[in-house]
């Protein structure tokens with residue numbers, strides 16, 4: 001209901017969101033609830049499986065928000081594609097990247113944005129938009145391929161802090177028209193320092209993670225993972241889910257799987273990476289292609305050749321892996337050596353399956 005004491009400089013809020021496990025969706029909803037208190041018209045758009053961009057209908061003073069998780073110190077690639085395809089405009093825009101916050105004992109640890117804030121701001125500025133705010137938002141980390149899911153109590157504590165933070169952010173944004181945090185400059189040196197990892201993750205790491213998922217013998221062919229995948233990256237081969245390279249490791253499938261049969265195959269990926277390290281790709285590239293002894297060009301070329309070689313190696317390895325998983329004994333062997341078998345999974349509290357629509 002409109003609180004007549006609250007007056008916003010905007011009259012419409014349009015939020016485009018992508019959310020693997022519900023954190024970004026929660027943030028988008030919190031912001032939308034605040035906007036409603038100001039009597040603003042609110043539109044929330046999921047960009048799951050988008051085929052074309054839905055530009056906002058601009059009436060009066062519209063504020064556009066892009067809300068998405070940070071992946072590998074970058075914005076989730078699906079959101080990057082969405083923003084890249086977004087039409088030019090002059091409205092005010094805000095970026096809100098959820099990060100992976102942690103809590104041990106009483107101490108809270110923030111995530112790290114890398115370029116997840118800077119890059120979309122830059123793209124939107126180039127398109128003519130006015131940046132009215134940007135918020136790195138530390139929700140409970142969902143990256144359970146690399147660490148166990150947080151306890152309910154730690155995740156709950158982090159979420160409650162964030163709800164208060166977004167309240168203050170929304171107040172400044174809607175009443176003063178813009179909201180930035182000084183923390184942007186505090187994090188900036190670190191965000192820039194991790195840029196090489198951002199590049200490595202974007203061009204290589206994310207594809208390795210994409211090829212780390214498999215379904216154990218407990219999979220009951222319910223196909224929920226196929227149905228709910230936001231990038232349409234899970235296909236059935238026989239009756240078994242198979243992850244394509246377009247997978248963004250958003251953690252939705254592993255979080256919602258009713259039989260908890262989806263795993264990250266640590267015992268497949270780690271030995272594969274070790275085996276790959278034994279192949280003399282760099283030496284072969286230098287000899288066969290006759291690359292110069294040193295120099296930046298050589299460095300870049302060798303990296304690119306290495307990335308391509310990793311893809312090919314993984315494509316072949318994952319194909320063989322998918323075949324041998326049909327043998328129940330081998331399947332169980334991988335299952336019991338996958339850390340996710342023992343780890344708590346993560347879906348933002350209060351999220352229901354219907355919150356993860358595919359359109």
Ligand SMILES: Cc1cc2nc3c(=O)[nH]c(=O)nc-3n(C[C@H](O)[C@H](O)[C@H](O)COP(=O)(O)O)c2cc1C
Pocket residue numbers: 018019020021022023024025068069070071072073074098099100101110111112113114139140141142143144209248249250251348
């Ligand atoms: C593949 C992957 C990469 C991630 N990389 C980062 C990162 O670079 N920095 C960070 O702070 N959090 C990182 N996280 C944590 C998520 O950004 C964080 O938990 C986010 O709130 C999840 O939002 P969602 O539930 O809307 O998907 C990563 C998570 C995943 C699954």
